[in-house]
Amino acid sequence: MTATTLTGNQGAGRAGDKIFSGAAMAAGCLILAVLFGVALFLVVQAIPALTAPAAEIQGGEGFFAYIWPIVIGTLIAAAIALVIATPIAIGVALFISHFAPRGLAAGLGYLVDLLAAIPSVVYGAWGAAFLAKEISPAYNWLAANMGWLPIFQGPASATGKTILTAGIVLSVMVLPIITSLSREIFLQTPKLHEEAALALGATRWEMIKMSVLPFARPGIISAVMLGLGRALGETMAVALVLSSGALTASLIQSGNQTIAAEIALNFPEASGLKVSTLIAAGLVLFVITLAVNMIARWIITRHKEFSGAN
Amino acid sequence: MSKRIDVKDLNVYYGDFLAVEDVTINIEAKSVTAFIGPSGCGKSTFLRTLNRMHEVLPGARVEGEVMLDGDNLYGPGVDPVTVRSQIGMVFQRPNPFPTMSIRDNVLAGVKLNNKKISKGEADVLVERSLKGANLWNEVKDRLEKPGSGLSGGQQQRLCIARAIAVEPQVILMDEPCSALDPISTLAIEDLINELKDQYTVVIVTHNMQQAARVSDRTAFFNIAGTGKPGKLIEVGDTQTIFSNPVQKATEDYVSGRFG
Numbered sequence: 001m002t003a004t005t006l007t008g009n010q011g012a013g014r015a016g017d018k019i020f021s022g023a024a025m026a027a028g029c030l031i032l033a034v035l036f037g038v039a040l041f042l043v044v045q046a047i048p049a050l051t052a053p054a055a056e057i058q059g060g061e062g063f064f065a066y067i068w069p070i071v072i073g074t075l076i077a078a079a080i081a082l083v084i085a086t087p088i089a090i091g092v093a094l095f096i097s098h099f100a101p102r103g104l105a106a107g108l109g110y111l112v113d114l115l116a117a118i119p120s121v122v123y124g125a126w127g128a129a130f131l132a133k134e135i136s137p138a139y140n141w142l143a144a145n146m147g148w149l150p151i152f153q154g155p156a157s158a159t160g161k162t163i164l165t166a167g168i169v170l171s172v173m174v175l176p177i178i179t180s181l182s183r184e185i186f187l188q189t190p191k192l193h194e195e196a197a198l199a200l201g202a203t204r205w206e207m208i209k210m211s212v213l214p215f216a217r218p219g220i221i222s223a224v225m226l227g228l229g230r231a232l233g234e235t236m237a238v239a240l241v242l243s244s245g246a247l248t249a250s251l252i253q254s255g256n257q258t259i260a261a262e263i264a265l266n267f268p269e270a271s272g273l274k275v276s277t278l279i280a281a282g283l284v285l286f287v288i289t290l291a292v293n294m295i296a297r298w299i300i301t302r303h304k305e306f307s308g309a310n
Numbered sequence: 311m312s313k314r315i316d317v318k319d320l321n322v323y324y325g326d327f328l329a330v331e332d333v334t335i336n337i338e339a340k341s342v343t344a345f346i347g348p349s350g351c352g353k354s355t356f357l358r359t360l361n362r363m364h365e366v367l368p369g370a371r372v373e374g375e376v377m378l379d380g381d382n383l384y385g386p387g388v389d390p391v392t393v394r395s396q397i398g399m400v401f402q403r404p405n406p407f408p409t410m411s412i413r414d415n416v417l418a419g420v421k422l423n424n425k426k427i428s429k430g431e432a433d434v435l436v437e438r439s440l441k442g443a444n445l446w447n448e449v450k451d452r453l454e455k456p457g458s459g460l461s462g463g464q465q466q467r468l469c470i471a472r473a474i475a476v477e478p479q480v481i482l483m484d485e486p487c488s489a490l491d492p493i494s495t496l497a498i499e500d501l502i503n504e505l506k507d508q509y510t511v512v513i514v515t516h517n518m519q520q521a522a523r524v525s526d527r528t529a530f531f532n533i534a535g536t537g538k539p540g541k542l543i544e545v546g547d548t549q550t551i552f553s554n555p556v557q558k559a560t561e562d563y564v565s566g567r568f569g
Contacts, residue, residue: 102368190405192401192403192405193405193407193408194366195363195366195399195401195405196401196405196406196407196469196472197407197418198363198366198394199361199363199394199398199399199401199473200394200395200398200418200419200422200472200473200476201391201392201394201395201396201419201422201423201476202391202394202422203391206422210407210418210422211407214407214408214409214410215408215409217409
């Protein structure tokens with residue numbers, strides 16, 4: 001062999017490398033460009049609403065007064081969804097990954113995934129036509145017995161189309177996301193760690209607490225955040241289920257509104273400054289989602305030292 | 311606190327497959343017994359039946375008796391969880407809990423059995439266990455750091471500390487040095503020598519020199535061919551097994567003529 005073999009540049013492999021790295025780079029840049037483009041569009045279109053005199057914004061008290069109740073409404077609906085869905089999802093995922101017999105586990109996992117395939121408008125229709133009606137006696141009971149809590153203050157909505165119903169529908173919608181991601185993470189727990197716990201005399205549940213859950217923690221947080229993203233942005237189901245109105249503390253009265261449903265319901269007839277107001281509302285939703293993701297990432301990295309990755 | 315184990319006519323199955331056939335062996339208290347043999351001969355499988363860890367795999371079952379000082383581990387009403395809290399295990403690859411600190415790793419098993427342990431007692435126990443595993447001097451200043459930050463040999467000694475913290479009757483070791491460098495291996499072997507003053511130790515090893523160095527008694531397992539069950543060929547004093555075995559197969563194996 002001569003020295004030229006070291007410096008020479010031959011073979012198709014080299015070209016393949018270049019093509020692949022170029023394609024990967026282009027894909028990465030494209031994502032950034034799209035994200036930046038969306039953000040830019042939102043900001044530019046929102047400026048008129050943010051700078052307009054307060055009296056011209058819907059409600060007549062300025063953009064801030066317009067947006068904050070629906071921000072709170074959005075957060076309430078998403079919070080209800082997560083509070084209900086997270087424990088159930090983790091329980092179902094654990095059952096599928098560690099408790100159920102193998103045949104049952106596969107079938108159940110498939111069923112849960114199927115929940116994700118149902119279009120959101122169907123959930124909305126189900127929530128509005130069925131769940132709201134069926135659940136309103138429960139709201140009456142809550143108003144009568146737990147009414148001293150501000151969140152259950154009566155009189156309960158007669159139609160049942162409340163933010164709590166919307167939250168419950170959202171929880172069913174985010175359940176499959178959190179469940180299937182958690183299940184995948186649980187299944188990836190190293191056998192070695194599970195056996196370490198079992199060999200110390202741990203019961204199955206103790207083994208899960210010692211090995212599976214700590215290992216899966218970052219994954220569960222990511223799964224919940226993805227679910228939260230869906231709950232925050234879900235439009236159709238909330239628009240159909242919720243009989244919207246002003247911000248109220250009570251979850252069982254009609255009232256409250258979410259950003260996404262507000263945009264969807266008003267956009268078709270909007271023009272001029274109203275469009276700009278709605279886009280500004282979209283910008284706020286965008287920022288909320290971004291903040292949620294950054295907080296999740298921060299929570300995950302805070303425990304990096306103990307993550308087992310080192 | 312160490313007990314002897316007497317195994318009688320033990321068969322191990324995975325589903326319908328007979329993995330280990332008809333093992334009868336007495337494991338003395340406060341001694342080191344080594345299991346040697348070629349890969350796939352069932353020595354690890356057999357070891358795991360001694361604390362019912364084989365049951366982790368679906369379909370695994372045994373026939374026969376394993377007596378821990380006269381109590382059958384497979385008797386009716388015996389909870390494998392109780393069995394495992396009395397018979398500790400150290401695995402092939404070090405497996406400290408990655409999300410726990412060194413201190414919490416040592417206390418992990420204790421906290422399972424005895425939820426309320428005062429900080430003072432815990433401190434004493436952590437120090438005693440880590441000293442027992444020859445790890446105290448290396449980690450005493452960083453007990454709150456994650457166990458996964460230690461070297462492989464230190465992690466394995468941490469696992470031994472975790473196992474002895476619950477004061478088991480027996481410690482099973484499944485090729486504890488196979489993932490370690492020679493110096494860490496030496497540290498573990500020295501430790502095994504000290505452990506036998508207090509515990510019954512059973513070690514599976516691929517390394518015949520290691521068996522010769524650390525064990526009092528040696529059991530040779532062999533397999534007739536793929537798909538055939540593993541069998542215990544011969545068990546005896548380590549000296550005898552390595553210098554003057556009864557069986558031809560044992561002699562061939564320890565002298566390196568096959569396997």
